[in-house]
Amino acid sequence: MARRVAKDKRLIIVPSDLVSKLIEISNREGKPFHIFVVEAFEQVLRAHEMGHALKEIVDIFEVMEAQKSAGALFMPMDVLNYLTGKVYPTDKEELQAKWYESGQWYGKYLMAKFEDPVNALERILAASRWDLNEVEVKRDGNTVKVRCVSTVLTMEGTELFIKFLEGAIHSLGYQTKKQDRLRGIILLEFDRATA
Amino acid sequence: MKRKMLAAREDLVDQVSGIANRKGFTLFGMINDMLELVVRAEGMGLSLREVINGYEVVKAAREAGFVLGLESLWYDVVEEAFRKDRDRMMKRWFEAGGWCAKRYLVKGFEDPPAAFNRDMGTFVWNATEFSIAENENEISVRCISPRFPYSYTILFSAFLEGAFNMFGYKCVRKDVARGVIQLRFRKVMADGQTRG
Numbered sequence: 001m002a003r004r005v006a007k008d009k010r011l012i013i014v015p016s017d018l019v020s021k022l023i024e025i026s027n028r029e030g031k032p033f034h035i036f037v038v039e040a041f042e043q044v045l046r047a048h049e050m051g052h053a054l055k056e057i058v059d060i061f062e063v064m065e066a067q068k069s070a071g072a073l074f075m076p077m078d079v080l081n082y083l084t085g086k087v088y089p090t091d092k093e094e095l096q097a098k099w100y101e102s103g104q105w106y107g108k109y110l111m112a113k114f115e116d117p118v119n120a121l122e123r124i125l126a127a128s129r130w131d132l133n134e135v136e137v138k139r140d141g142n143t144v145k146v147r148c149v150s151t152v153l154t155m156e157g158t159e160l161f162i163k164f165l166e167g168a169i170h171s172l173g174y175q176t177k178k179q180d181r182l183r184g185i186i187l188l189e190f191d192r193a194t195a
Numbered sequence: 196m197k198r199k200m201l202a203a204r205e206d207l208v209d210q211v212s213g214i215a216n217r218k219g220f221t222l223f224g225m226i227n228d229m230l231e232l233v234v235r236a237e238g239m240g241l242s243l244r245e246v247i248n249g250y251e252v253v254k255a256a257r258e259a260g261f262v263l264g265l266e267s268l269w270y271d272v273v274e275e276a277f278r279k280d281r282d283r284m285m286k287r288w289f290e291a292g293g294w295c296a297k298r299y300l301v302k303g304f305e306d307p308p309a310a311f312n313r314d315m316g317t318f319v320w321n322a323t324e325f326s327i328a329e330n331e332n333e334i335s336v337r338c339i340s341p342r343f344p345y346s347y348t349i350l351f352s353a354f355l356e357g358a359f360n361m362f363g364y365k366c367v368r369k370d371v372a373r374g375v376i377q378l379r380f381r382k383v384m385a386d387g388q389t390r391g
Contacts, residue, residue: 010208013223016197018230025237034202041207043243044229048214050251054243057250058232064253065239067263074261074318075269076354079291083276083284091275102268128263 063127066120070109077131081154088156099160103167110168117172118144131157142192144174150184158183252317258302259295259314266321270344277346288350292357300361308334308362315355332382332389334364338375345373352376365389 026036047054088095107117114120122137125148129135134149146165153161158181165188166176174190181187208222215225236246256263277284299307312327319325322340336355343351352371355378359366364380367389371377381389 008205009202010205011200011202012208012226013198014201014226014230016199018227018234019199019201021234022230025234029242037201037203038207040229040233040243041203041211043247044214045207045210046247050247050254052250054229054232054247058235058243058246060253061246061249062239064249064263068320071266071321072263073266073269073321074256075264076291076295077260077262078294079288079354080262080264080269080272082287083272086279087272087275090279095272095275098268098271102265106265130257131262 059123060127063124066113066124067128069113070106072128077152081157084156084160085154088160092159095160096163099163100167103164103169104171105167106164107168107171111172118169121168143177144169144172144190146186146188146190148186153184155183158186162186162188252314255314256318259298259318261318266342270347273350274344274346277350281349284350285353288353289357289360292354292359293361294357295354296358296361308359311358311362315358334359334380336376336378336380341374343374348373348376352378 022036023033026033029036031039044054047057050057084095110117110120110124118137118139122135125132125135125137129148131152132148132150134147136145136147138145146169148161148165150158162179162181165186169188169190170176170193173193175193176188177191178189179187211225211229212222215222218225220228233243236243239246241249273284296307296311299311302310304310308329312329316325316327319338319340321342322338324337324339326335326337328335328337336359338351338355348371352369355376356366356369359378359380363383365383366378367381368377368379383389
């Protein structure tokens with residue numbers, strides 16, 4: 001599909017509506033179109049050198065932007081584990097209530113931001129909770145099933161994360177049907193809440 | 196579907212074509228996907244370069260032992276633990292800063308403190324101002340966030356102190372108030388003294 005045109009240049013076939021959009025963007029950015037195209041190619045190669053597909057990077061970045069606007073921040077994991085381990089034994093109920101409330105708020109945020117909040121929750125957890133080795137949030141008719149596996153999550157972290165997930169999914173209109181957990185393993189099942 | 200011809204640099208087309216072949220895509224499909232991502236990034240108000248830069252920050256945070264969590268929950272736990280045992284918490288955060296800096300020292304960066312400074316500047320996205328300035332044997336750190344509670348401000352300053360301590364600097368001036376951190380470090384010389 002590529003034709004040679006002049007020395008060092010090749011012609012490639014692209015849908016014309018896409019070319020029109022790109023010309024609009026390059027005009028807005030005040031860049032000559034050929035430079036704009038070169039930069040796009042360079043970024044694909046850069047992503048490839050990093051060992052990722054460009055789409056994967058854009059997907060992760062989009063999720064991070066959503067997390068950022070939801071009030072997320074980076075925290076040192078070992079300090080977080082230490083702190084929760086320290087506070088949890090004496091303030092378990094209070095912490096669980098806070099995590100649940102925070103989850104409820106997060107569920108509302110997902111509803112406001114995404115057309116399919118259940119799917120968004122899975123994408124966000126997969127991209128931003130890298131302490132989880134496996135994440136699955138699946139809707140099946142009136143049921144939502146959650147499965148998370150982590151080799152580094154502490155017992156306190158597991159229990160608090162369950163509360164957060166419950167808060168989020170309850171505010172999406174579901175109620176807990178089943179709960180199974182071990183340190184670092186979470187299996188939850190929710191049913192559509194009846195009015 | 197109407198199509199147009201687009202002129203692109205031959206070497207770049209060849210490289211992308213090579214990737215497409217290896218992945219079992221057609222060049223047409225691969226270039227279409229790529230250009231659609233340019234449009235999608237623009238929809239976020241960013242260029243592809245900025246998106247990849249942002250992704251690199253996330254990757255660096257992950258490698259440096261950070262996780263993402265909600266700010267409000269984080270502050271609650273910090274506040275409670277700080278109230279219970281302030282001294283131990285400060286020690287722990289100091290150690291965590293040291294561990295984080297050590298990671299930069301062993302990872303093979305050409306200039307580990309510079310890499311740490313660059314990454315911290317982007318990790319602390321909830322601060323309204325975060326700057327690390329280096330001048331000969333001195334480093335000045337300034338972090339301002341009206342959202343930081345007192346406990347978090349104190350502990351985060353201990354984290355930074357632990358990190359620069361690991362890089363061979365000693366804190367010679369510390370001004371910390373709720374939401375404001377101003378630290379000055381001086382390089383520790385071979386004789387164990389600091390010189391500014």
